Amino acid sequence: MPSSTREGSALPSPWAALALSLALGGHALPAASPPPPAPPLTDLAHDTQRQVVVDREPGQYLGHPTTVLLEDGRTILCVYPQGHGKGPICLKRSLDGGLTWSARLPVPENWATSRETPTLHRVTDAAGKRRLIVWSGLYPARLAVSEDDGNTWTPLRPAGDWGGIVVMGSVEPLREWPGRYLAWFHDDGRFFQSNPAPAAPVVFRLYQVESGDGGLSWTRPREIQSSSEVHLCEPGVVRSPHGKQLALLLRENARRRLSHVMTSEDEGRTWSAPREVGWALTGDRHTARYLHDGRLFVSFRDTAPGSPTAGDWLAWVGTYEDILQARPGQHRIRLMDNHNAWDSTYPGVEVLPDGTVVTTTYGHWTQGEQPYVVSVRWHPSELTETRP
Numbered sequence: 001m002p003s004s005t006r007e008g009s010a011l012p013s014p015w016a017a018l019a020l021s022l023a024l025g026g027h028a029l030p031a032a033s034p035p036p037p038a039p040p041l042t043d044l045a046h047d048t049q050r051q052v053v054v055d056r057e058p059g060q061y062l063g064h065p066t067t068v069l070l071e072d073g074r075t076i077l078c079v080y081p082q083g084h085g086k087g088p089i090c091l092k093r094s095l096d097g098g099l100t101w102s103a104r105l106p107v108p109e110n111w112a113t114s115r116e117t118p119t120l121h122r123v124t125d126a127a128g129k130r131r132l133i134v135w136s137g138l139y140p141a142r143l144a145v146s147e148d149d150g151n152t153w154t155p156l157r158p159a160g161d162w163g164g165i166v167v168m169g170s171v172e173p174l175r176e177w178p179g180r181y182l183a184w185f186h187d188d189g190r191f192f193q194s195n196p197a198p199a200a201p202v203v204f205r206l207y208q209v210e211s212g213d214g215g216l217s218w219t220r221p222r223e224i225q226s227s228s229e230v231h232l233c234e235p236g237v238v239r240s241p242h243g244k245q246l247a248l249l250l251r252e253n254a255r256r257r258l259s260h261v262m263t264s265e266d267e268g269r270t271w272s273a274p275r276e277v278g279w280a281l282t283g284d285r286h287t288a289r290y291l292h293d294g295r296l297f298v299s300f301r302d303t304a305p306g307s308p309t310a311g312d313w314l315a316w317v318g319t320y321e322d323i324l325q326a327r328p329g330q331h332r333i334r335l336m337d338n339h340n341a342w343d344s345t346y347p348g349v350e351v352l353p354d355g356t357v358v359t360t361t362y363g364h365w366t367q368g369e370q371p372y373v374v375s376v377r378w379h380p381s382e383l384t385e386t387r388p
Helices: 003-007 011-023 109-113 320-324
Strands: 041-043 053-054 066-069 076-081 089-094 119-124 130-136 142-148 163-173 181-187 205-212 222-227 230-237 246-252 259-263 283-290 296-302 313-317 331-336 346-352 356-361 372-378
Touching: 053 076, 053 089, 066 119, 066 346, 066 356, 076 119, 076 142, 076 356, 119 163, 130 163, 181 230, 205 230, 230 296, 230 346, 246 283, 246 320, 296 346, 296 356, 313 356, 331 372
Parallel strands: 041 331, 163 230, 230 283
Antiparallel strands: 053 372, 066 076, 076 089, 119 130, 130 142, 163 181, 181 205, 205 222, 230 246, 246 259, 283 296, 296 313, 313 331, 346 356, 356 372
């Protein structure tokens, strides 16, 4: 959610209804009747042995992490804000696959000016030079770069004369062009330009940008979908097992429909019309990674209609075709119990060389306390009854 809504600032009247929708952020849709098909639910919420606290500070809201696993298979970096999206960006490192975490690491001074959810991504240029990038959204979208695996960073600098919400939700390399990347985000009309023009009804727009130099510079955003009826946002990318198709998993913020998916057969040049996914995968801020057995592990905030775990941190296990065919998938896993109606779960997901999943997010994990950042460890061998 954009920070201005979080702070309760006045909004132009055409956006009043949107403010209410955003304030209710992760509430589930009204209960469906009869209940839709659902895979088995495994509840890990009270298994504290698999939980590792990444950061916790009494009285301080810590939220919205993203993670990157480096090529050594054990170093994980994590960025997150001191606040609900808006707030100084913190950086931590784990050298043992998420079992322990460093103190907060030094970052450039202007990272304290971040206005919206930071996101962290690994990119590589055409010459094979690896770098890390951190995005910070709203207007203007800003970018910081590390050329040494996160030891030192540039300040946040504008990426262009544009902005948006949860910039960038996903970054994906193009298959046959080394150093070229696509990335996606959304906006509702308030942050794309410096002087937004109110519109009624509110239109949610999905944008795509491209980098040709390994993430250092990015094209002006191109709109790939828009609607005032279905508010699709927070795109999470998944590449098909054969590599020839891209899919974007999409939150539906108006709470009128289930989550959606849209696909591209030509590396993002064109996109299909969005369509609903299954009930079991309906939620917010999907982050997907392939397990070693070819199934997908998707972490998200549960907003499925009538779900007994609505608002909690959930994972879905199934196949790529399950997503496209709106099938229930094979498993739903409650990772942790969020003691709030909706506020949690912008997750990072990493798969270690031994197949262990390390997934990291924030939430109200302790009743009456501010949110903090936790990772949960899980291995696919724990679910053996169904295989693709």
